[in-house]
Amino acid sequence: MRCGKAHLLLDDYLRGTLASAERDAVAEHLVSCGKCSAELEFLKRYREGLASVPPLRAPAGFLAKVREGIARDTAARPPARRGIISRLFLPLTIKLPLEAAELLATAALVFVLVKPTLDESMRPAPSVSHQEQEVAAEKAPGSPDSREARPRYHAFSRAKKSAKTERISQEKTAPVLEIDLAVASATRYRADRAPGAAREEEAPSPEARGQVMDMARSRAMKSESASQPAPHVQREEASRSRAADEETAGGVAPARQATVQFTSTEQIVKIKKMIRPLGGRIIGENSAAGDRPAYVRVELPEANYAKFVDQLNQVGQVTRQPARRAVLNRRSVDVQVNVMEQK
Amino acid sequence: MKGKSDNTAGPGAEERKLVERFLAGDERAFDLIVTAHQDAVYSLCARFTGNAEDAGDCAQEVFIKVYRNLKDFRFGSALATWIYRIAVNTCRNHLESSGYRAAERTLRLDREPFPGAVSDNLAGDSSFDPEALFERKELEALIMGAIGTLPEVQRELVVLRDMEGKSYDEIAGITGLRGGTIKSKLARARQKLREKLEGRI
Numbered sequence: 001m002r003c004g005k006a007h008l009l010l011d012d013y014l015r016g017t018l019a020s021a022e023r024d025a026v027a028e029h030l031v032s033c034g035k036c037s038a039e040l041e042f043l044k045r046y047r048e049g050l051a052s053v054p055p056l057r058a059p060a061g062f063l064a065k066v067r068e069g070i071a072r073d074t075a076a077r078p079p080a081r082r083g084i085i086s087r088l089f090l091p092l093t094i095k096l097p098l099e100a101a102e103l104l105a106t107a108a109l110v111f112v113l114v115k116p117t118l119d120e121s122m123r124p125a126p127s128v129s130h131q132e133q134e135v136a137a138e139k140a141p142g143s144p145d146s147r148e149a150r151p152r153y154h155a156f157s158r159a160k161k162s163a164k165t166e167r168i169s170q171e172k173t174a175p176v177l178e179i180d181l182a183v184a185s186a187t188r189y190r191a192d193r194a195p196g197a198a199r200e201e202e203a204p205s206p207e208a209r210g211q212v213m214d215m216a217r218s219r220a221m222k223s224e225s226a227s228q229p230a231p232h233v234q235r236e237e238a239s240r241s242r243a244a245d246e247e248t249a250g251g252v253a254p255a256r257q258a259t260v261q262f263t264s265t266e267q268i269v270k271i272k273k274m275i276r277p278l279g280g281r282i283i284g285e286n287s288a289a290g291d292r293p294a295y296v297r298v299e300l301p302e303a304n305y306a307k308f309v310d311q312l313n314q315v316g317q318v319t320r321q322p323a324r325r326a327v328l329n330r331r332s333v334d335v336q337v338n339v340m341e342q343k
Numbered sequence: 344m345k346g347k348s349d350n351t352a353g354p355g356a357e358e359r360k361l362v363e364r365f366l367a368g369d370e371r372a373f374d375l376i377v378t379a380h381q382d383a384v385y386s387l388c389a390r391f392t393g394n395a396e397d398a399g400d401c402a403q404e405v406f407i408k409v410y411r412n413l414k415d416f417r418f419g420s421a422l423a424t425w426i427y428r429i430a431v432n433t434c435r436n437h438l439e440s441s442g443y444r445a446a447e448r449t450l451r452l453d454r455e456p457f458p459g460a461v462s463d464n465l466a467g468d469s470s471f472d473p474e475a476l477f478e479r480k481e482l483e484a485l486i487m488g489a490i491g492t493l494p495e496v497q498r499e500l501v502v503l504r505d506m507e508g509k510s511y512d513e514i515a516g517i518t519g520l521r522g523g524t525i526k527s528k529l530a531r532a533r534q535k536l537r538e539k540l541e542g543r544i
Binding site for chain 1: 374377378381382384385386389390395398399402403404406407410411479482483485486487504505506526527529530533534536537540541544
């Protein structure tokens with residue numbers, strides 16, 4: 001054993017608390033090491049000196065002093081602010097029955113308050129439910145469709161389905177209605193500007209017209225950007241717009257449109273020459289493509305339509321066919337005129 | 344934590360009952376706890392502080408802390424070890440306080456170095472010998488004076504081990520030091536004491 005380790009074990013060696021192997025090793029080291037032996041001698045004298053130091057006792061009245069100190073400390077402390085959890089649940093041994101009662105009361109209260117809300121949420125939408133309920137109430141009691149006989153979930157399912165259908169329908173029509181409103185506003189403004197407008201008393205001031213126009217534009221833009229209607233809706237809208245224009249500009253003259261199919265370039269040249277003197281105009285033109293013949297769409301005053309058809313007879317053989325696009329028939333009589341090559 | 348108490352029987356069970364009674368609101372249980380530990384706590388405080396006045400104040404503060412914090416005691420160690428730990432920390436704080444240091448500079452000579460004079464303890468001894476008493480007081484003063492010059496940690500270990508007779512496990516529980524560290528620090532402390540006391544004892 002080296003001095004370092006023996007040095008650590010000397011106190012325990014002196015106390016007699018070492019294991020036998022360590023004790024023997026220390027004893028063997030002490031025989032050959034004067035430094036550690038001197039250390040051991042000092043420790044003996046040191047322990048004897050400490051043994052003369054008597055154990056100390058607390059002074060008399062120490063407990064009373066402690067009690068005074070506790071009382072003083074309690075008085076000096078602000079009342080402890082217990083947390084909400086601590087206040088509600090501690091100590092558990094004392095308050096547990098009370099807590100259980102509180103929990104039960106709270107659960108009952110929540111059940112009473114929440115249950116009507118749940119029932120309300122299970123009912124169908126008010127407008128639909130009223131109808132459904134009224135219909136059900138009108139049914140004879142006891143009939144298969146009566147309210148009493150019908151299962152509740154069945155009524156709910158039907159009402160829900162009806163509400164969904166109505167909602168989808170509203171979603172589909174709402175953008176078109178918006179556009180119609182915008183078109184109507186714009187149309188009224190245009191009608192007011194038309195020469196010889198019939199209802200001048202209803203014409204708004206320029207500022208108001210500007211506002212109406214702005215509103216119409218903004219609504220139209222808003223509805224277009226928001227909804228982006230399908231192509232067929234756009235076509236229908238364009239048609240309505242034209243029809244509205246014609247109706248509101250009706251103070252001028254009722255117009256008629258016609259689609260004229262033709263087979264040669266000469267024919268279209270002639271048609272274009274004859275339409276202008278009749279007060280009409282070309283509103284669309286399409287060249288032949290594949291099986292589709294070339295055609296031109298014209299618009300002219302109603303009064304000159306018969307004259308136009310007569311002149312067409314000079315261009316070629318005219319045959320009339322019903323319009324293929326029914327939507328064009330809303331306002332004007334749309335006639336497809338085929339101008340065939342004269343034989 | 345080392346030095347866990349036996350909670351099923353003996354002093355550990357008794358301590359647990361006292362603590363539970365106190366937590367249930369029985370103030371007399373706390374009085375019993377104070378009575379059981381006051382001498383050991385006071386002795387420890389006296390060894391650390393070196394005078395009766397500070398020892399009394401520190402011991403009182405220790406038990407006030409025990410009163411406040413007993414609800415947090417989880418019996419991870421013996422109640423005595425827990426109280427000793429509070430006492431050691433309280434004494435450290437006291438010795439580091441500016442008030443104590445100022446008093447130390449001005450009043451040290453006026454104070455009785457060690458409370459509990461030997462004469463008090465030998466007053467009832469039939470073999471009372473004034474000369475022997477004088478020699479023992481002188482030896483005691485020499486040793487305690489040398490211990491008082493040790494660094495704080497070494498002084499704590501010497502007091503706990505050599506004067507209070509605590510085991511290494513108890514010291515580890517009180518100070519939080521490992522057993523090997525305790526032994527090596529104690530060996531160094533005794534080496535210093537030997538250097539100071541050599542030829543005088």
